[in-house]
Amino acid sequence: MDESILTQLSTTSPLATRPILETRGMSLQFGRQVVLKDISVSLNRGETVAIIGESGCGKTMFLKALVGLLSPTSGSVIFDGQDIQKLNDQDMTNLRKRFGFVFQNAALFDSMTISQNIAFPLRQHGVPKGKQAQNLITERLAEVGLPSNVLQKRPSQLSGGMRKRVGLARALILEPDLLLYDEPTTGLDPIMSDIINELMMRTRKRYSVTSIIVTHDMHSARKVADRIIMLYPYSRLEVGEPQILFDGPPSQLERSRDRRVKQFVNGEAGERLMEMLASRGKGHPDTLNLVDLNSHHGTGEK
């Protein structure tokens, strides 16, 4: 039933263009813990999709499953007509040239210089070499607004925002078809967040790349994305409810009738506060009280 709704949603594009990425009934489970259940999404070429949802709803896992960093427990991920789980190592390696992944904390290799970090995908796939590669690295670095004197520095010598931009340059070096951003603005100051948003939009314009952005920064999602998908933690769903609470353009977000979508968009804890107070009333020794919670605020997530 979900699939039919989603197919309807994705028929905005002409029939001739097949989706670049599709998940069919994808589920992900660790031991007994269900993270994702029966997720079917279809992404068109050139789209920028923001996946929103509270921490722990499985949005990063979803992103990782899309590029084969995690294997779905059931269901499939189809990239450009190929089921990525059925590919052999060599084909998967070749396919990975077409993905660019920007990790939450950039995930730069600390043992390498910035230059070596950006060049890593080039070396791995053997194209291009020498002077040409060097020019490409400097060019990408300039695109993300970093001076070329950082090239010989180590990741530890750069600030968080700079590291993220290097991460973006590294993801862009092979001009991928699909860019995946894992919480690109988390942990950055508002100015740097806006720079990253701007970079994401410029990248899209320049490379006409399909982008998926996992975020809980609503400002960023609204600004950058042309489609928003909201995931909800599986454990909090009613039996039989779909895990995707919202799928549509940002302008439709306000019109969503779902209380949980509204709460997330407006940043209201709603019944969670009541739940917390109720569990406090039960007198569990490990229950936080409100004062604790306030003092932890802002340090909870990296």
Add this chain to the structure above:
Amino acid sequence: MASDPYPNNDSILSRLLNSLHRITSAWGTVVVQGITTLGDISLFAFQMFIWMFRARPKRETLMQNFYAVGVLSLPVVALTGTFIGMVLAIQSYHQFKNLGLETRLGAVINMSLVRELGPVLAATMLAGRVGSAMAAVLGTMRVTEQIDALTSMGANPIHYLVVPRFMACVLLIPALTVMADFMGIVGGYFYSVIILGIDHAQYLRNSRDFVGGFDLFTGVFKSVFFGAMIAIISCYRGFHCQPGAEGVGRAATAAFVQSFVMILALDIVLNIFLDAVYFTIWPTGAKLF
């Protein structure tokens, strides 16, 4: 915590059943976890062997690891080797002197060094110096998503990170063992001959007569297995590191402790095997080389 399946706490029987249930379930968990980990490590090692023969690691990554494992471990292995040789001399001198056999110290010290202490000491130092560092580095890479980044850019993390470390450990631990043996022999000689004043010629003759090529081979042969074990356990621990600073710390500790236990366990097995080989080739126990 598991909820009590027999909630009637009043009767002795139900309390007995409850505690039995808890004990069984706790042991069951331990056994299942143990078997799962063993299976995981075996698969990890299997994948590593496949990658080792499938594609040669890049020269620069190999050299980096060779330097860290071989060159940087050399001083500490040499130093501990010297000390252990001297300690052996101190410990055995009086007992042998009472029997008037102090010149036999050469045989005792050198035999124990070459067959047992040299390889085990080199392996222990390697597990402590290199193994826990490997687990910490790979663990940090796991926690900061650098291993995922490698995969996402088309590099196989086992090929890129584990194979060079494994090769460095396996290929260089024999050299470190020989170094520990040599320095132990020097240390033992120094203490016995120079400090305790045992006759130089007799000490050397005894050493030469009793310690043969097979003894040296035994030690070096065993060390290769120790090296392989250290690399596999440490890399596995790093790859399966839990998040956070505590996770990395635990991975590093587990890498050393488990490597050390496995070194000693392997030592027993390999000694039994090598003894069997020795007595098959030389049934009378005579030394041919």
